[in-house]
Amino acid sequence: MRSRIVRDSDVVNSMVGGLLETCCARLIRYESLPEDTEDITLQFLNEDIDTVPERHAFLGNYRRFCADIIEVLVRRTPVEAMQHILAQATNMLSNLYSDKPAFQPQTFSKNSAAVLQVDAQVTVIDAAIKGYLKWLNTQGEDMQADERKRATLEHSFEEWGRQILQARFEDPEIAKKVISLMSTFSTKALPDRSAFALSFLEYMLTIRLADNPDFAQYSDAVKDLERICSLEMQKLAMKFADDFMNVYEQLENKVNEMIADPTTDERQRMAYSAFLFIIIHRCTTLDKATQEQRMRQMLNQVKDAWANDGFSKSISEFQSFCGILGMGQLPEFLAANNFRGVQDWSSQPLGSDGQALQATVLERSQQLPLRLTKTMLAASTEKLRDGSPAYETAAALWAEAIPILLPNLLQLVSHAQAFNDIESNWSHLPPELQQVIRRVLTDRFWQAGISTESRDDFFARVSGSKSTYEGFASTIRGTVRQIRESSYYILYSLTKFRDHFYGISELPGPLSQALFGHAHALTAHHLSVLLTVSTHLIEGCPAHLRSHFLPPMVQGLFRELDRKISAEWNEVARQVAESGDNDNLTDEMKTESILRQLTYSSVSLVAVLLDSRQGTLRHNRHPCR
Amino acid sequence: MCDFLLSSPSVLEPILMFCNSTIRVRDTRSVVTIVRVLRTLLPHFKEKSPIRDYFCNDILKSAITSLHEPYFVDCQKELASLIAGIIHLDDEIPRSIILSLPGMGDYNRVDRRLAKLRNANRSDERMQRSIVLDLLSSIKGVSIHEQGKIQRSAPKKRSAAMEQYMAVDQAPAIVRGTSPGLAGVADMFGES
Numbered sequence: 001m002r003s004r005i006v007r008d009s010d011v012v013n014s015m016v017g018g019l020l021e022t023c024c025a026r027l028i029r030y031e032s033l034p035e036d037t038e039d040i041t042l043q044f045l046n047e048d049i050d051t052v053p054e055r056h057a058f059l060g061n062y063r064r065f066c067a068d069i070i071e072v073l074v075r076r077t078p079v080e081a082m083q084h085i086l087a088q089a090t091n092m093l094s095n096l097y098s099d100k101p102a103f104q105p106q107t108f109s110k111n112s113a114a115v116l117q118v119d120a121q122v123t124v125i126d127a128a129i130k131g132y133l134k135w136l137n138t139q140g141e142d143m144q145a146d147e148r149k150r151a152t153l154e155h156s157f158e159e160w161g162r163q164i165l166q167a168r169f170e171d172p173e174i175a176k177k178v179i180s181l182m183s184t185f186s187t188k189a190l191p192d193r194s195a196f197a198l199s200f201l202e203y204m205l206t207i208r209l210a211d212n213p214d215f216a217q218y219s220d221a222v223k224d225l226e227r228i229c230s231l232e233m234q235k236l237a238m239k240f241a242d243d244f245m246n247v248y249e250q251l252e253n254k255v256n257e258m259i260a261d262p263t264t265d266e267r268q269r270m271a272y273s274a275f276l277f278i279i280i281h282r283c284t285t286l287d288k289a290t291q292e293q294r295m296r297q298m299l300n301q302v303k304d305a306w307a308n309d310g311f312s313k314s315i316s317e318f319q320s321f322c323g324i325l326g327m328g329q330l331p332e333f334l335a336a337n338n339f340r341g342v343q344d345w346s347s348q349p350l351g352s353d354g355q356a357l358q359a360t361v362l363e364r365s366q367q368l369p370l371r372l373t374k375t376m377l378a379a380s381t382e383k384l385r386d387g388s389p390a391y392e393t394a395a396a397l398w399a400e401a402i403p404i405l406l407p408n409l410l411q412l413v414s415h416a417q418a419f420n421d422i423e424s425n426w427s428h429l430p431p432e433l434q435q436v437i438r439r440v441l442t443d444r445f446w447q448a449g450i451s452t453e454s455r456d457d458f459f460a461r462v463s464g465s466k467s468t469y470e471g472f473a474s475t476i477r478g479t480v481r482q483i484r485e486s487s488y489y490i491l492y493s494l495t496k497f498r499d500h501f502y503g504i505s506e507l508p509g510p511l512s513q514a515l516f517g518h519a520h521a522l523t524a525h526h527l528s529v530l531l532t533v534s535t536h537l538i539e540g541c542p543a544h545l546r547s548h549f550l551p552p553m554v555q556g557l558f559r560e561l562d563r564k565i566s567a568e569w570n571e572v573a574r575q576v577a578e579s580g581d582n583d584n585l586t587d588e589m590k591t592e593s594i595l596r597q598l599t600y601s602s603v604s605l606v607a608v609l610l611d612s613r614q615g616t617l618r619h620n621r622h623p624c625r
Numbered sequence: 626m627c628d629f630l631l632s633s634p635s636v637l638e639p640i641l642m643f644c645n646s647t648i649r650v651r652d653t654r655s656v657v658t659i660v661r662v663l664r665t666l667l668p669h670f671k672e673k674s675p676i677r678d679y680f681c682n683d684i685l686k687s688a689i690t691s692l693h694e695p696y697f698v699d700c701q702k703e704l705a706s707l708i709a710g711i712i713h714l715d716d717e718i719p720r721s722i723i724l725s726l727p728g729m730g731d732y733n734r735v736d737r738r739l740a741k742l743r744n745a746n747r748s749d750e751r752m753q754r755s756i757v758l759d760l761l762s763s764i765k766g767v768s769i770h771e772q773g774k775i776q777r778s779a780p781k782k783r784s785a786a787m788e789q790y791m792a793v794d795q796a797p798a799i800v801r802g803t804s805p806g807l808a809g810v811a812d813m814f815g816e817s
Contacts, residue, residue, distance in 0.1 A: 539626075546629045551636050558639035566646045573651070596652050603647060603655040606640060607662050612627040 007076060020073055020084065023066040027120040031059050032111040052454070067127040074131030079149055085128050086160045089121050093167065096174075103171045108218040115173045122177045129189050154189070158196050161185045165203045172209055172221035176228050179204065183232045187239050194243035197236055201244070204229040205254055211263070216463075223265075230271035237275055238383050241282035252276060270372050273298065274379040281380065282390055292393060299397055302376050305369035306405040315408060318425055321415040324367075325479060326360040331429050331437070333357060337469075339436045345469035346461075355467060358475045365479045368412070370486040373405065377493040386496075399500040406507070409487055410514035416483040417514075421521035440473040443525065450589050481526070488533040495540040502545045508552045511537075516556035520563055524591075524598045527564055531557070531598065535605050554609075561602045568595050631669050634676060641679060648687040653699045656691065660703040667710045681718035685711045689726070692761065702754055708761075709753040712742060728763040735760065 006012060012019075030042050037043070049055045074081040096114050097103065103114070132153065139146040161182060169175040186197045207229060211222045237244055244251060255272045258264055264272075277298050280291055305311070314324045322328050333354070334340075342348045350358065380394040418425050419441075426437050446458040453461070465471045491511075494501045501507070519530060534557045541549045572592055579588070630637050647659045663684065670677040685708065691697040692704045712719045720739060723729055738760040745752050 543629075546626070547633070550629070551633065554630075554636045555639045558643045562639065562643040562646050565643075565650065569650050596655075599647065599650055599652050599655045600658075602643070603658045603662075606644060607658055608626075609630060609640065610627055610662050610666060612665065 002072065007072065016073060016077075019069060020081065023069045024085070024088065024120075024124045026066050027063060027123045028116055029059075029063075029111075029119060031056055032116060053449075063123070067123060070124060070127040071131035071134070074128045075135045078132055078135050078153060082128060082132065082153060082156065085124060086156065089125060090160070090163065092117060092121050093164070105212050105215050105218040108171065108173075108215060108221065110173055110217070110221065112171070112173075114171060115177075118174045118177050122181045125181060126184060129184055133188060154193065157185055157189050158193055161190070161196060162199060165199055168207075170209065172218065172225040175207065175209065176221075176225050179207075179225075179228055179232055183235065187235060191239065194240050197240045197243065198247070201233060201236055201251075204233055205258070226268055227271070230268060230275065233275050234271070234278055234379065234382075237278040238282055241279050242285055244279045245283040245285055248279060251279070266366055267371060270375045273301075274375045277376065277379045281394065284389075288393075292397065295393070295397055296400075299376065299401055302369065302373050303401050303404050305372060306401075306408050311369075312408055312411075315411050315415065318415055318418055321412075322419075324364060326357065326364045327476065330476070331426070331433055334436050334440070335433055339440075339469060340432050342469055345439075345473060346465045346471075348469040350467045350469060350472050354469075354472055358472055361475055361479055365482065368483065369405075370412070370483065370490070373490055374486055374493075377490060381493055381496045395497045395500055398494070398497050402494060402497070402501060403504065405490075406504070407510075409490060410510055412483055413487040413491075414514040414517060416480050416487065417518040417522060419480045420523075420526075421518045423521075424518065441477050443477065443523065444470075444474070445525070445590070447590055447593060450586060450593060452586065484526070485529060488529065492533050492536050495537060498540075498542050499545070502541050502549050505548075508549045512552035512556035515553075516560045519556075519560040522564075524564065524568055524594045527560075528594070528598045528601055531561070531601055531605070535601075538605075539608070565595070565599055565602065569599075631666075634674075637676065641676070641684070645679075645684050645687050648684070648691050648704075651696055653697075656697065656700045657703050660688070660700065660707050664703075664707050664710050667714060670714065673715075677714055678718065680711055681715045682722070685719055685722055689722075689761065701758070705754040705757040706750060709742060709757045712739065712757075713747065723760070726761075 026041075028041075030039070030045065033039055033042050045055060045058075049058060070081075070085075074085075096117065100113060101107075109115070136150065139150075164178060164182065169178055182200050182203070186193075186200050190196050207225075209222050209225065211219055213219050255276055259269045259272050277295065280286065280294050280298075283291075314320045319328070322330065337351065337354060339345070377398075380398065381391075384391045384394065422434055422438060426434050429437070444458075444462060446453070446455055448455075451458065462474070465474075515530065515534065519527060522530065534553065538550060538553055538557070568591075572588075572595065575588060630640070644659050644663055647655055648663075650656060663680075667680070670680060688704050688707050688711070692701060692708070697704065708719075720735070723739075724732065724735055729735055738756060742753065742756045742760070745756060747753065
């Protein structure tokens with residue numbers, strides 16, 4: 001189909017209708033259907049293909065091919081193909097529940113028949129839009145005719161979109177898919193139609209589905225939907241800042257109303273503030289002084305949170321750091337509840353005091369200013385080109401905040417890594433309790449091709465064990481890990497402000513100390529995350545600041561990599577040498593595969609750093625990153 | 626970036642130490658990559674310096690050690706090229722290390738091979754490699770850890786199984802023309 005001769009031949013021409021029909025009908029996610037389905041296609045597949053991974057691979061390719069064909073067909077005859085596809089979608093969406101019971105939160109499932117149907121339809125339209133955008137890029141000889149076609153298409157897109165926006169979907173999973181589809185329409189297919197963007201925005205501001213904590217899966221999906229809405233709102237604000245500025249007051253009122261709503265969670269509140277921030281920051285119609293003043297006002301939230309004396313004091317020591325996370329009495333709790341004596345943590349239900357402690361830890365960790373900072377940084381830097389006026393404004397304003405937040409941020413990273421360092425922080429405990437802490441810090445994880453259960457089963461197992469001993473352990477290690485990774489993200493985002501970050505005179509030593517001081521205690525998997533952020537930090541350093549910034553960073557990083565990687569390989573060799581017949585080969589393979597990845601990522605960094613040919617090339621690329 | 630690192634020995638040092646450990650790691654892809662990187666660095670250290678000594682000593686020893694472990698058969702080409710490059714760096718240290726290896730007591734033989742290596746065309750990778758592999762052929766399959774002539778960190782104890790594995794007299798070098806029965810395949814194409 002990619003060849004013109006084939007595409008335009010009579011044989012293909014006569015097949016187009018059927019082909020489009022088949023491809024649209026086959027984009028169902030068959031792998032999500034239940035095993036005992038009556039679906040004929042899947043029964044056929046089960047006969048034909050023996051193993052689940054093979055079936056997945058086959059279906060993956062099949063999906064890709066179907067989507068490709070739709071894309072090509074739309075590109076070939078955009079008006080007719082789009083018309084057909086959109087009509088079909090309307091038909092499906094309006095008859096969604098005609099052959100099945102109406103949606104109810106208690107029967108919610110991510111893979112219900114209705115969800116799969118919508119998913120297939122959305123995939124079809126996504127592929128079609130891709131084809132349309134390609135068609136736009138390669139418009140041919142007859143400019144006028146093409147222009148007319150474009151206008152017709154845009155008009156039909158907008159009309160169709162508005163029609164969809166009239167509908168309300170009670171199933172959060174379906175609503176999610178519809179919203180991401182509308183986002184594609186608004187930002188990609190209709191970038192000049194701000195009226196549509198506004199309607200879409202209004203839709204997202206009013207969509208709120210009633211949460212129902214009695215049904216965990218449903219409740220999670222509703223929260224997910226909220227997050228997606230706020231993310232899409234932010235994306236829209238970046239694209240249509242000037243248009244949203246025109247109605248800013250109304251938007252602000254509405255958003256403030258939602259922020260004030262007690263059922264809105266903290267994370268959403270921040271996302272809403274970030275939405276307003278983006279409009280002010282990205283619009284080009286506000287005068288610079290007002291713009292800066294309003295942005296500064298919003299950023300002061302971030303500064304104040306970090307500059308708080310009580311906060312600084314509470315994270316000055318490792319013990320008090322555990323204290324503000326509600327983990328001050330963790331060892332005592334573990335001992336009192338006999339974690340040591342329980343073999344299978346995932347089947348041991350957690351008592352009410354344990355659940356209370358779990359909730360406290362989660363809540364306390366939310367009070368750290370990490371998320372707020374992350375959200376505001378993302379709002380300030382995403383989709384901005386270096387050197388653009390908006391970038392300059394952001395850089396200047398953050399330059400005021402960076403020195404204030406850095407000391408405490410580094411302190412947090414350092415403690416969050418030290419948490420895993422049994423020798424330095426838990427050595428005062430009796431050895432058997434140290435062993436328990438070690439087990440608390442051991443991740444459960446899933447790896448493609450090695451784990452015996454499917455990915456979904458793994459996630460179901462993890463989320464199903466929330467209120468067990470294992471779930472408790474998971475909350476503890478997850479919280480600390482979250483602190484580390486949020487801090488990494490903040491550091492990574494700060495590199496975008498180049499000299500304002502790299503040029504800080506007392507940064508390199510303390511940063512290296514914070515990142516690598518306890519790095520040896522991290523597992524290979526967590527160390528790879530640290531390696532990724534370190535790679536960004538090192539590569540992003542402006543050339544004239546290298547002698548200032550790089551020495552402590554490179555020394556610290558490679559000292560730890562060398563230490564960790566050598567030790568782990570020796571350990572692997574030891575295990576292989578001592579292995580018997582009955583050993584747990586899966587665990588061995590997991591360890592080795594992660595270690596291989598870590599080793600190779602480190603090696604790749606060396607290759608980049610010491611590549612004399614690439615040196616100039618990368619250097620030239622930097623200013624536009 | 627590269628120029629900056631090469632001009633700052635204190636920053637380069639931990640990177641090279643990492644590279645040195647990586648030569649011994651049981652991951653072919655990583656070893657091959659790191660050995661290639663190290664080779665590209667050699668021209669920068671023609672002058673005598675602590676870094677050049679590090680190449681001639683520690684890195685050379687690691688490369689030789691890996692060259693003689695069966696696991697690294699797939700990296701031998703790269704390892705041999707690196708060893709050749711290091712030999713060109715310095716007349717003394719690599720020679721004394723090679724002479725200290727077991728079975729390398731024949732000074733004349735070693736010197737003849739080294740001279741051959743020096744006189745051969747340096748851009749002829751294949752030639753350089755084959756001279757090195759030939760030079761070091763006699764110590765194949767012998768763990769130099771146990772020879773005690775090279776002072777490395779405390780030798781690790783090997784399990785009985787490992788010992789047995791190491792003792793097998795297999796030649797990791799690929800000898801061409803020994804594959805049997807290819808005639809049948811050639812026949813399928815009508816002529817060879």
